Amino acid sequence: MTNLEKNKVSRRDALKLIGVGGAGLLIGATGIEAATEKVSNFFSPSKADASEILPFYGEYQQGIITPAQDFMYLASFNLETSSKAEVRNLFKKWTEASSLMSKGKDLGDSEPQSSPPIDTGEAVGLQPMKLSFTFGVGPNFFEKLSIQSKKPSQLKDLPHFSGDDLREEWNGGDIVVQVCANDQQVAFHGLRNLIRIGRGTVSLKWMQHGFQRSTNADPTGSTPRNLMGFKDGTGNPDTKDKNEMNNHIWIQNGDGPAWMSGGSYLVARRIRIRVEEWDRSTLGDQEQTFGRHRGSGAPLGDKDEFAKLDIKKKDDNGKLLIPADSHVALAKGNGKIKILRRSYSYTDGLDLQTGKLDAGLLFVSFQRDLEKQFIPLQDKLAKMDLLNEYIEHNGSAVFVCFPGVKEGSFIGEGLI
Numbered sequence: 001m002t003n004l005e006k007n008k009v010s011r012r013d014a015l016k017l018i019g020v021g022g023a024g025l026l027i028g029a030t031g032i033e034a035a036t037e038k039v040s041n042f043f044s045p046s047k048a049d050a051s052e053i054l055p056f057y058g059e060y061q062q063g064i065i066t067p068a069q070d071f072m073y074l075a076s077f078n079l080e081t082s083s084k085a086e087v088r089n090l091f092k093k094w095t096e097a098s099s100l101m102s103k104g105k106d107l108g109d110s111e112p113q114s115s116p117p118i119d120t121g122e123a124v125g126l127q128p129m130k131l132s133f134t135f136g137v138g139p140n141f142f143e144k145l146s147i148q149s150k151k152p153s154q155l156k157d158l159p160h161f162s163g164d165d166l167r168e169e170w171n172g173g174d175i176v177v178q179v180c181a182n183d184q185q186v187a188f189h190g191l192r193n194l195i196r197i198g199r200g201t202v203s204l205k206w207m208q209h210g211f212q213r214s215t216n217a218d219p220t221g222s223t224p225r226n227l228m229g230f231k232d233g234t235g236n237p238d239t240k241d242k243n244e245m246n247n248h249i250w251i252q253n254g255d256g257p258a259w260m261s262g263g264s265y266l267v268a269r270r271i272r273i274r275v276e277e278w279d280r281s282t283l284g285d286q287e288q289t290f291g292r293h294r295g296s297g298a299p300l301g302d303k304d305e306f307a308k309l310d311i312k313k314k315d316d317n318g319k320l321l322i323p324a325d326s327h328v329a330l331a332k333g334n335g336k337i338k339i340l341r342r343s344y345s346y347t348d349g350l351d352l353q354t355g356k357l358d359a360g361l362l363f364v365s366f367q368r369d370l371e372k373q374f375i376p377l378q379d380k381l382a383k384m385d386l387l388n389e390y391i392e393h394n395g396s397a398v399f400v401c402f403p404g405v406k407e408g409s410f411i412g413e414g415l416i
Contacts, residue, residue: 053128056098056099056405060403061402061404063134064249064264064340064342068180069130069132070182070212072344073179073191073209075194075208076173076175076397078205080202082146088410089201092410094197094198094410098190104131119193120192122185123185129182130180131190135412136176136401136402139156139157139172141175145416147416150257151257152256155400166396170394173397176266184211208346210344210346212224227275227361228286229286236339247368251264255369258414259403260403263401265369265399266364267364267367267397268362270362271361271395274392275356276356288323289390301315309322327381327386330385337376337377339367339373342366346362
């Protein structure tokens with residue numbers, strides 16, 4: 001029995017809470033929003049129990065097709081070692097700790113009292129709150145551990161897109177950890193303990209928090225709004241459709257090295273909104289930019305939020321109702337390319353470089369193939385989208401997430 005198992009402390013019994021709200025936040029700012037006729041069940045509200053546990057072990061990692069929780073922390077780490085044994089040991093410790101915390105268990109107290117506590121302690125007495133952990137590795141991970149033969153050919157930094165203003169402090173990383181929960185303190189506790197466990201083997205490169213509106217704020221479950229004030233419906237594939245997931249999200253046998261089968265590529269883009277400029281634009285300009293009505297969320301020329309998007313529809317004078325370079329018109333495309341968006345809004349106070357509010361979207365997407373899915377979508381939008389006047393991409397990273405973990409195993413076992 002491990003020290004974590006010896007010292008784990010159960011939290012209080014469950015209290016019932018109202019369920020998770022929709023996510024789909026600020027998909028517009030990514031330049032990648034598929035038009036929808038109804039909200040995907042991935043973001044539909046559902047009754048949630050504060051004590052509900054999302055199993056850490058399973059065929060696939062949690063936090064990918066898991067309905068989006070209210071809060072998220074995304075952290076990128078740099079390797080501080082070239083030893084496969086040290087990384088393997090870290091992954092084992094992270095697996096054990098993540099499994100315990102996702103069950104609503106603390107990692108324990110120190111023995112003796114002269115030593116620092118094993119658990120950081122800020123989640124003692126709190127419910128599990130659907131805590132989930134997702135792990136992946138970046139392009140340089142393989143070089144640092146001298147395992148280049150196991151690196152998938154697609155795993156490389158994204159190309160420079162038109163309008164990118166990337167900052168090194170928000171780019172890249174060797175390992176990614178996504179921690180989500182329906183309580184911010186529970187989510188932070190999960191990540192903080194992983195950071196602590198990893199000291200000496202990894203160092204934190206960057207960390208971004210994210211939020212969405214909660215069901216408590218909107219128990220009706222209406223489509224959520226982004227920080228630009230517009231409803232963001234989502235064209236995500238049906239996460240309950242196994243064929244959809246295999247076609248668009250899960251890496252299949254033959255797509256690359258065998259160890260990654262059942263995983264997924266993760267793209268992270270930190271997208272700042274020029275909120276001061278947006279707030280000074282007219283309502284008409286805002287609606288033309290998105291291609292939707294702000295109040296109802298309906299496509300321009302329609303009243304129903306979920307009306308079928310017809311980008312060729314014209315008014316009596318033969319003018320397109322939805323501008324060809326509006327966000328929704330460009331993003332619809334032929335409708336054949338699908339990715340799974342799991343993004344969150346963020347606010348980070350004042351940007352000292354500009355003296356303006358630092359707020360926007362932490363865009364996260366999962367996909368089976370970067371070169372056939374994310375890259376062509378973003379390339380088109382980056383060049384033509386009216387929305388680009390009001391946003392800037394200042395962070396970019398790509399990782400491949402591991403397949404699920406079997407009980408008794410650990411994350412990344414097939415790789416190292």
